[in-house]
Amino acid sequence: MLDFVVKRSLQVIIVVFLALTAVFFLIRLSGDPTALFLPPDTSREQIEEYREILGFNRPLYVQYGEFVGNAIQGDFGQSLRSGESALGLVLARLPATFQLAFSALFISLLISIPLGVLAAYKRNSIFDRIAVAATVVGQAIPSFWLGLLLIYTFAVSFSLLPSSGGGSIVHLILPSVTLATYSIARFTRFTRSTMLDVLRKDYIRTAKASGAPTGSLVLKYALKNSLIPIITLVALDLGTLLGGAVVVEMVFAWPGVGRLLLQSLLNRDFPIVLAGVFIIAFIYSIVNFIADILYAYVNPQIRVK
Amino acid sequence: MTTKSEVNVVKGSTRRKSLRITNFFKKLLGNWSGFVGFVIIFLLIIISIFGKQIAPYDPMYTDFTKKLLPPLTEGHLLGTDQLGRDVLSRIIVGARVSVIIGLVTVLVAGTFGTIVGIISGYFRGWIDVVLMRIVDVQLSFPFILLVLVVSAITGTGLRNIIISLAIGGWVIFARVIRSEVLAIREKEFITACVATGVKRSHILFKHILPNLITPIIILGSLQIATYIIAEASISFLGFGVQPPAPAWGNMLSEGKDYIFSSWWLITFPGIAILITALGVNLFGDWLRDTLDPEFVE
Numbered sequence: 001m002l003d004f005v006v007k008r009s010l011q012v013i014i015v016v017f018l019a020l021t022a023v024f025f026l027i028r029l030s031g032d033p034t035a036l037f038l039p040p041d042t043s044r045e046q047i048e049e050y051r052e053i054l055g056f057n058r059p060l061y062v063q064y065g066e067f068v069g070n071a072i073q074g075d076f077g078q079s080l081r082s083g084e085s086a087l088g089l090v091l092a093r094l095p096a097t098f099q100l101a102f103s104a105l106f107i108s109l110l111i112s113i114p115l116g117v118l119a120a121y122k123r124n125s126i127f128d129r130i131a132v133a134a135t136v137v138g139q140a141i142p143s144f145w146l147g148l149l150l151i152y153t154f155a156v157s158f159s160l161l162p163s164s165g166g167g168s169i170v171h172l173i174l175p176s177v178t179l180a181t182y183s184i185a186r187f188t189r190f191t192r193s194t195m196l197d198v199l200r201k202d203y204i205r206t207a208k209a210s211g212a213p214t215g216s217l218v219l220k221y222a223l224k225n226s227l228i229p230i231i232t233l234v235a236l237d238l239g240t241l242l243g244g245a246v247v248v249e250m251v252f253a254w255p256g257v258g259r260l261l262l263q264s265l266l267n268r269d270f271p272i273v274l275a276g277v278f279i280i281a282f283i284y285s286i287v288n289f290i291a292d293i294l295y296a297y298v299n300p301q302i303r304v305k
Numbered sequence: 306m307t308t309k310s311e312v313n314v315v316k317g318s319t320r321r322k323s324l325r326i327t328n329f330f331k332k333l334l335g336n337w338s339g340f341v342g343f344v345i346i347f348l349l350i351i352i353s354i355f356g357k358q359i360a361p362y363d364p365m366y367t368d369f370t371k372k373l374l375p376p377l378t379e380g381h382l383l384g385t386d387q388l389g390r391d392v393l394s395r396i397i398v399g400a401r402v403s404v405i406i407g408l409v410t411v412l413v414a415g416t417f418g419t420i421v422g423i424i425s426g427y428f429r430g431w432i433d434v435v436l437m438r439i440v441d442v443q444l445s446f447p448f449i450l451l452v453l454v455v456s457a458i459t460g461t462g463l464r465n466i467i468i469s470l471a472i473g474g475w476v477i478f479a480r481v482i483r484s485e486v487l488a489i490r491e492k493e494f495i496t497a498c499v500a501t502g503v504k505r506s507h508i509l510f511k512h513i514l515p516n517l518i519t520p521i522i523i524l525g526s527l528q529i530a531t532y533i534i535a536e537a538s539i540s541f542l543g544f545g546v547q548p549p550a551p552a553w554g555n556m557l558s559e560g561k562d563y564i565f566s567s568w569w570l571i572t573f574p575g576i577a578i579l580i581t582a583l584g585v586n587l588f589g590d591w592l593r594d595t596l597d598p599e600f601v602e
Contacts, residue, residue: 030458136586142534143538151564
């Protein structure tokens, strides 16, 4: 087990490092950002001067070496616009993104597991058919559009909830429901099919034959055995949730990492982009790492491999 | 002069082929959701080809005296936008962007991913390790975010969007095809080929590739909706198709500024995306269930 953990931790470091390298070169290949920070009538000499101050005139490998050296020490440079520490700016936005992602996760689990269990238990009933149809539609709705519709319905038409911004539970409702929708659909579908598999098993039939009450049959025997694959899927989907949060944050002007990253991309404020990529790749890898360990913990076959 | 037996062979093969096609439609007609998906895709392709002829108005024609008309007024079924352009016409003509993005991206990402998957799975060794490490790196980053970063850097325009989406999308093909190849190369008929000295290229193209067609088709059809929604999302965020060209994502982006007054601008293009993604997914699910129910993404 320890071997496995060490190996996977190394993998996380390599993955984050390679992701940063790829984005660094992509950014530099897209052109010299110096001119963007000066008024259009700046003279050529002044641009050259600034290029030297900002360090964009040196060979690419020197810039890369310096970037890696600083990044290892947690220094991603300063925002080219505000002059504040890039990593600091990103980290300051992290709690908001976590808030959004975890409340979306909470909502989706709260809805999808009971829904999936019930649909599997009442297989082929009208309830099951509606639930399955809803999951198919739920997986096809673009989240940003759902966000717009919710804003229109709850903020514009009925003025019940704020349309944008952050800071309170009320602000959290619309964005987290928007973000949760896709996961609700996915988790419900998965819970249902896993439950169906388990309900077909011999031990369930035996329990049924020996007269176990329906409630305990479904909850105690079937759901308990379905939870392992469900937990794995949920852990793996946390990353997708974080990615989806980026788009949802923009729709609702939610002050998270994703919105900061996209605005910095639009402004070509590259230190923030790199710091943001670092944090997201790191969190995403760690989440997958934890999912793997969880999985290895419950399934010894993986550990041996 | 052709001999009798040759004629029979030719006849037999064409008959088998046409039988397969009627069989396909028979199966499709027997499945409600697969059939609906197929019809949606069919209509969408027709609309994307003949969009300009079908559209009741010129999608780019602006008329400030007719701006922000609600649906069903003055001959505008779905109303007009902030520049007086007909919403229905823009949705019809905008279908082409989504169809092109979906099809071309799946072609590019699928081809590249399949090649990588075959190389990785067939040759294994260090090249497999390197390629799969690259796949791991990419999978350690959310798909939509990767596409956004790449398209922000490469710039807008249909070609660049397709490149960004393909860069984000090839890894799934590589990973799935690799595991398929790993499974196929252990099969006895491949071992027999190797043992009898069949050329490697012959094994790859005549024996392995044909067995990959089913997983490629299934995976491809399931990925198209992802690409179409992703394109709409990045266009909505301003990194994709730029206005004034009509595309569903940027129509919603422009419409959101009028959310307080004109609900139709943020409603109908979204419904178009939803129906498209739904149709493609329904058809893809049906394909999977019919061709290979065990297929895992």
